[in-house]
Amino acid sequence: GAGVSQSPSNKVTEKGKDVELRCDPISGHTALYWYRQSLGQGLEFLIYFQGNSAPDKSGLPSDRFSAERTGGSVSTLTIQRTQQEDSAVYLCASSQGQNYGYTFGSGTRLTVV
Amino acid sequence: AQSVSQHNHHVILSEAASLELGCNYSYGGTVNLFWYVQYPGQHLQLLLKYFSGDPLVKGIKGFEAEFIKSKFSFNLRKPSVQWSDTAEYFCAVLEGSARQLTFGSGTQLTVLP
Numbered sequence: 001g002a003g004v005s006q007s008p009s010n011k012v013t014e015k016g017k018d019v020e021l022r023c024d025p026i027s028g029h030t031a032l033y034w035y036r037q038s039l040g041q042g043l044e045f046l047i048y049f050q051g052n053s054a055p056d057k058s059g060l061p062s063d064r065f066s067a068e069r070t071g072g073s074v075s076t077l078t079i080q081r082t083q084q085e086d087s088a089v090y091l092c093a094s095s096q097g098q099n100y101g102y103t104f105g106s107g108t109r110l111t112v113v
Numbered sequence: 114a115q116s117v118s119q120h121n122h123h124v125i126l127s128e129a130a131s132l133e134l135g136c137n138y139s140y141g142g143t144v145n146l147f148w149y150v151q152y153p154g155q156h157l158q159l160l161l162k163y164f165s166g167d168p169l170v171k172g173i174k175g176f177e178a179e180f181i182k183s184k185f186s187f188n189l190r191k192p193s194v195q196w197s198d199t200a201e202y203f204c205a206v207l208e209g210s211a212r213q214l215t216f217g218s219g220t221q222l223t224v225l226p
Contacts, residue, residue, distance in 0.1 A: 003156075004156075031212075033213055033214075035216075040218075041218055041219075042117075042119075042203065042216045042217050042218035042219050043203065043205075043214075043216040045213050045214075045215070048212055048213045050212065056212055056213065059213075091156075091157070093157075099145070099164060101147055101159045101162050102149075102157075102159070102214065103159075104149075104156045104157040104158070105156060106155075106156045107156065
């Protein structure tokens, strides 16, 4: 597609449940990023994929968070045993490289009740 | 770890007023600098970027930003704002060796008609 696609756009889940968030980047973009945007706060880096290299997981807040990128394209962010503090907008972005800036998706708004 | 500071959390202006949004970063080495904008209900979009060369960069919709290395600043400016500029503005920094952007906490701009 023309842009970065994220699904679902909204997700309400009960505390303790697992959730999966999907990101479909722009075709040909080798870099893929996940960020989290909480109310009144900036964007918090979560994880970065570049080609076939090992992902940079340094931003993942706990071991309940994991992500994978299959075939160098679609990525899934999984949050296990969700907590209320996980409520946020999860943003995915892709890029052709560091000098090109990011193209962001519309995000998934996660609400944990 | 570097940080990015946007000291103005909420700015309210009348149409035709001039705008300047502050952005300061802490990293002392080579940086690439970005401003992103998020209009209500839309995804983040790149407004402008600086990599090298002329420290005054021009972006879309009449925005510009000036990189002042001695002040570690990359302030965003627009001579005359419009109601349609109402949005949240994020400054972001990529240090020389980093692989992901570090974002500021954002500035909400409200332009009154």
